[in-house]
Amino acid sequence: MPLSPGDRFDRYVVEALLGEGGMGEVYRALDTRLGRAVALKVLRRDAQGASETWGRQVRRMLREARIAAALSDPGIVAVYDVGEHEGTPFIAMELVQGKLLRDLIRKDAPIGERIALLSAVAEVLCCAHRAGLVHRDVKPENVMIREDGAIKVLDFGIARRTDDELAAEGQDDFATRTGDGSFIGTPAYMAPEQVKGEAIDARADQFAWGVTAYELLMGKLPFRSDRGPVSLIASILSDDPPPMDGVPPEIESVVRRALAKEPADRYASMEAIAAALAPFAMPITTLVRRNDEPASAARRSVQEPRPPANTSSRATTTRSSARRAATHHTPPATSTRAPSRSRRFLGLAAVVTVGLATAGVFLARKARTAPPPVLARTALTPVPTAVTALPLPSFANEEARAAYREGLQALRDGAWRTAYAAFSRATQADPGLTAAWLRMAIVIWDADVTTAREHFRRAVMGRATLEPHDQALLDAHEPLIQRTPSDVGESVRRLALATTRFxxxxxxxxxxxxxxxxxxxxxxxxxxVDRCLALDPLYGDCLQGRARLLIRRTGQVEEGLAALERCIEATPAASDCLMDRGDTNIALGRCSLVETGAREWIAKVGSAPIAHMQLAAAMYARGAPEAAVKTAVETAAAQFRAQGLEAEASKHLILHEIAVGRFEQAERMLRDHQRLVANDPAAGAHGWAAITLVQVLEEMGRDADAGREAQSFRARRGALIAEPLSGDFSLHLLRAELAAGLVTREAYEAERAAWVKSHPEPLYRIGVWISGYALLARDAEDAKAALAAMPQEALTKDRSFSLHLGLVLDSALGQTYWLAGNPKAALPHLTAATVSCGGLIEPMMPTQHMRHTKSLHQLGLVREALGDRSGACDAFGRVLARWGGARASRTAAEARAHVKALGCESKAG
Structure with missing residues (x-):
């Protein structure tokens, strides 16, 4: 007997009947345990108890559940539960409300939107095919379109695995026909090989997609169906589809190829179809609900009663519920695990465009994918949705919802550390709040990939509870967070598609x-970027993005700073814009502005450890008392610790010891730091300490110890997990081994050649030269080899890259020219490299914290060689003011000797 509204079935309370067939019903129901709406599919044994039919339906239901559970794609119905209650099998699935694709055939809709739908269907089928499954019943009745334009491909109940897999396992799986000779599937959409009962593979779905595409674009089937099923099958086997008048020839070509009679004449995969359609697809904004159609008419559940048919999986649900590419704020830890990483957020946009070439910091190698699809222009205006206007998870408790709402506001303000803290509180209040786990992973991934992966796994497990747009975010970040190495290009491609869908x-x-x-x-x-600002003019990240584009890609520094000021004015809590302003002024050498800005940042935000580090950097650069500098650094460290970031606190305290020349203390702290991160599997957590320790030991004249440290880390790093931005310090470490006599010059040169060959992209050319040649040079021979390998763009006057990269490049050029015996050529580069407020922290140069002081020393040598005694004394004096008190320092000892020879009045030591 069918269930009635209010009836309880297992843990579900029935709300309404959505559809029924000969073997059962589908209901809208409430899951009382999780508080969410579901589509509850219940099988009912017929009065005669036909065991064969009943058994087939039960197997089909279980098959549907297993397939949906095995596939992870936002376009496939999620199965929440499967079981049996009082002898009645059931499945609880998503419940989507919207329209079937069938309802849109012969309706007036822009062809670009129809193409976008067909492309989305192709993407879902790609997922199934990659899993070795053929749907076998692709048709307009099995595609649902939500009101937001997201699609669901339904009814995998008769899907089968590919024949190759079946043959390998000696299985036959489901046949094309049932025992009584009737078709499994829908004849009008079957491929020729399918109706003939031959072996099928994924190209059978491609044919069905072609029939569906033809019908959606032309309003009719491509084959004759007016004379009954026999005539239909004959037409499928022998007729060519009529011309597609009014359809762009490129699209008609795609559809006709999909409808080829021979599988070999079709596309190799659905991915190829999706790629062919992408340039022609416009955003889906009005397909489900037209302007002249009331909302009540547009709303229709997938299981809305239809003419009698057997019950199938029409269920899907309304779910409740780059890392933006540049922030240096390290967020607080969750209650489950305090991040042990010691590196600030580098930020993807910054690293891709800037840090690729900064002194040994390379984006982890990745498989370069095709460029993102071009988004077609459309006259339709999408409904702008700010991040703060996204729906709140309805099933979460009020405490979690309030924290989550605060996190969204912080995201909009560009305050990522605040956002992370809020999302952390939300997950503590409700561990099932998947959307918060997802955003925590996005926020922290480029600072602590180990923790990010833990968060991301929680998000993946709760994927079915995410809204479609959040599922798209989850899918887009998977190549970044879960792949080793990170695949940035694939994430760009997925985000491009997501912007089309939403x-x-x-x-x-x-x-x-x-x-x-x-x-x-x-x-x-x-x-x-401007499109993002058109959707939300007060989005801090988009305001910051525009500024970064100007500063780091076009060289329009002043215009970029003005954009940052607009960002700070529009979103006062935009910590990232405050940070970028400080970092830019550090690079420009505007130390007083850095200090003023840092104090403004601290006053606005309160707990802002990076603001305190910028304050310390400005005071250090202008020669303030060490006690004042140390106080600012210790304040930053205390705030990091308060957030659970012990390793980050340790790192900044170490940087201070290096900056003031206390190298023995820095060595002890670095070894403590290594113990602190010992259990972190990520290579970057260990790499920073290793390369910094090697540099400290070299500065103290302990080349043998430095070589052993380098050798030890290089031996261990193979057991560590590479991460998106872990950096590549291989050659710096190998150079230390060479200096210690642990490798031969031949082995060193061979490994360097292999390393350079592994970075062939033009984007990396300057970075490869800096890290592979210039900064490794120790004598005239090394320097001359570096100059011979120098790319021409290293000398361009109109630089279109970051100021921070420019500082490292100038330092590298200055060092190379000096060692090669050309002080005149070295002078302008070393002058430019030492203009910044660097020395304590170097934005975007996480492995070169000694570079500024060493460049000052080289500047003194160059000026001395050119006869500028006063300039040389000034440079040497600044070096000794920093490192003059060191017990053992090669740089300070050499500077002291030159000061004595020149008769300078030294500032220290």
Whole structure:
């Protein structure tokens, strides 16, 4: 007997009947345990108890559940539960409300939107095919479109595995026909090989997709169906589809190829179809609900009663519920695990466009994918949705919802550390709040990939509870967070597709624009950033993104600073814009502005450890008393510790000891730091300590110890997990081994050649030269080899890259020219390299914290060689003011000797 509203079935309370067939019903029901709406599919044994039919339906239901559980794609119905209650099998699934694709055939809709739908269907089928499954019943009745334009491919109940897999296992799986000779599937959409009962593979779904595409675009089937099923099958086997009048020839070509009679004449995969359609697809904004159609008419559940048919899986649900590419704020830890990483957020956009070439810091190698699809222009205006306007998870408790709401506001303000803390509180209040776990992973991934992966796994497990746009975010960040090495290009591609599916979503638009900075020319990225600001003019990340594009890709520094000021004015809590302003002024050498800005930041935000480090850097650069500098550093460290970031606190205290020349203390602290991160599997957590310790030991004249440390880490790093931004210190470490006599010059040169060959992309050319040649030079021979390998763009006057990269490049050029015996050429580069407020912290140079002071020393040598005694004394004096008190320092000892020879009045030591 069918259930009635209010009836309880297991833990579900029935709310309404959605559809019924000969073997059962589908209901809208409430899951009382999790508080969410579901589609409850219940099988009912017929009065005669036909065991064969009943058994087939039960097997089909279980099959559907297993397939849905095995596939992870936002376009496939999620199965929440499967079981039996009082002898009645059931499945609880998602419940989507919207329209079937069938309802849109012969309706007036822009062809670009129809193409976008067909492309989305192709993407879902790609997922199934990659899992070795053929749907076998692709048709308009099995595609649902939500009101937001997201699609669901339904009814995997008769899907089968590919024949190759079946043959390997000696299985036959489901046949094309049932025992009584009737078809399994829908004849009008079957491929020729399918109706003939031959072996099928994924190309059978491609044919069915072609029939569906033809019908959606032309309003009719491509084959004759007016004379009954026999005539239909004959037409499928022999007739060519009629011309597609009014359809772009490129699209008609795609559909006709999918409808080829022979599988070999079709596309190799659905991925190829999706790629062919992408340039023609416009955002889906009005397909489900037209302007002249009331909302009540547009709303229709997948299981809405239809003419009698057997019950099938029409269930899907309304779910409740780059890392933006540049922030240096390290967020607080969760209650489950305090991040042990010692590196600030580098930020993807910054690293792709800047840090690739900064003194040994390379983005982990990745498989370069095709460029992101071009988004077609459309006259339709999507409904703008700010990140703060996203729906709150309805099933979470009020405490979790309040914290989550605070996190969204912090994201909009560009305050990522605050956002992370809020999302952390939300997950503590409700561990099932998947959307918060997802955003915590996005926020922290480029600072602590180990913790990010833990968060991301929690998000993956709760994927079915996410809204479609959050599922798109989850899918887009998977290549970044879960792959080793990180695949940035694939994330860009997925974000491009997500912006097509959710054209009004400002959060997705923001991630796409920021990740695209490293893959598209500035002229193409700027419209993406402006599109984000059109959706939400007060989005701090988008305001910051525009500023970063100007500063780091076009060289328009003053215009970029003005954009940062607008960001700070529009979103007073935009910590990232405050941070970028400080970092830019550090690079420009505007130390007083850095100090003023840091104090402003501290007053606005309160707990802002990076603001205290910028304050310390400005005071250090202008020669303030060490006690004042140390107080600022210790304040930053205390705030890091309060957030659970012990390793980050340790790192900044170590940097201070190095900056003031207390190298023995820095060595002890570095060894403590190594113990602190000992259990972290990520290579970057160990790499920073290793390369910094090697540099400290070399500065103290302990080359043998430095070589052994380098050798030890290089031996261990193979057991560590490479991460998105772990950096590549291989050659710096190998150079230390060479200096210690632990490797031969031949082995060193061979490994360097292999390393350089592994970085062939033009984007890396300057970085490869800096890290592979210039900063490794120790004598004239090394320097001359470096100059011979120098790329021409290293000498361009109109630099279009970051100021921070420019500082490292100038330092590298100055060192190389000096060692090669050309002080005149070295002078302008070393002068430029030492202009900054560096020395204590070097933005975007996490492995070169001694570089500023060493460049000052080389500047003194160059000026001395050119006869500028006063300038040489000034440079040497600044070196000794920093490191003059060191017990053992090669640089300080040499500077002291030159000061004595020149008769300078030294400032220290």
């Amino acid at each position: 054209p009004g979503n400002a959060e997705i638009a923001n991630y796409y624009s920021m990740f695209a900075i490293g893959y598209l020319p500035p002229s193409e990225v700027l419209p993406l």
